[in-house]
Amino acid sequence: MTHPARSSALSAQAIRYLISGGGVVALDFLSFCLLTRLWPDAYVAANVAAKTIGALSGFFLHKHFTFAGEQAHGAPTQLTLYIALYVFNMALSSAIIFGAVEVLGWHELLAKIVADVIVVATSFVTCRLLVFAQRATGAVQRR
Template sequence: MVAAAGGHRAMNSLGKQGSHYLVFGAVQWLLDWGVMVGLSHLGLPVRQANVAGRVCGALIGFWLNGRFTFAGEDTTLGRVQFVRFVLLWLATTFLSTWMIGAVDDYLGLKWAWLAKPLVEVVLGLLGFLVSRHWVYRR
């Protein structure tokens, strides 16, 4: 009975984390995408605009996810978690920028704008797993 209750709590936690991550991820993504599209529309190369957008999204995402999504007894929001977050962010930003840049190179800017949501959803799933099991852990 105890194992079942613990498993039930873990599923509730996963469901709660998943729903928070989706909501906060949508906020981050809208900010990220809006900055990337706006800056690239104004003439900034898409790779630089993508990085600027991801910085804006990251600034709000680290705090929201650390404070609400992954908050618990075995998690914290401190210097170690911030360093882990930065490492994850650097890796995903490199991948995102490389993919968006490739789309821009081969298909053009408007296709890069359209590709960004798909790229970020895939990276967001990876980010959820890494954040849940590594970034915000004590």
């Protein structure tokens, strides 16, 4: 059975993630739309650039707003983990977009939306449990 305080903290983080993540996704998506308008055939490169813009804003929003509090890792460790997550997300979303466009014949914007839904869901779990994990009660170690 889930402890009520943990359930409440998870709900609050999920709401903050939706707010800040919504801004990050909007920035990412608008960047992607602009870049694919300028270079229509470069949708994978546009996705990489848009994900980079989103990731930069996302790190600061998630560190200081979404998962604010006593965190288990210091900023250097968090940044390293976040960059690793970003690289994974970029590769995953680019592969989904490429496959959806080239194999399934989808429009690149539809492929981007589907890829982002998958990436956002997996990112929340990874950020919460690993990148911005909360410090355990009584723990004083900071990496």
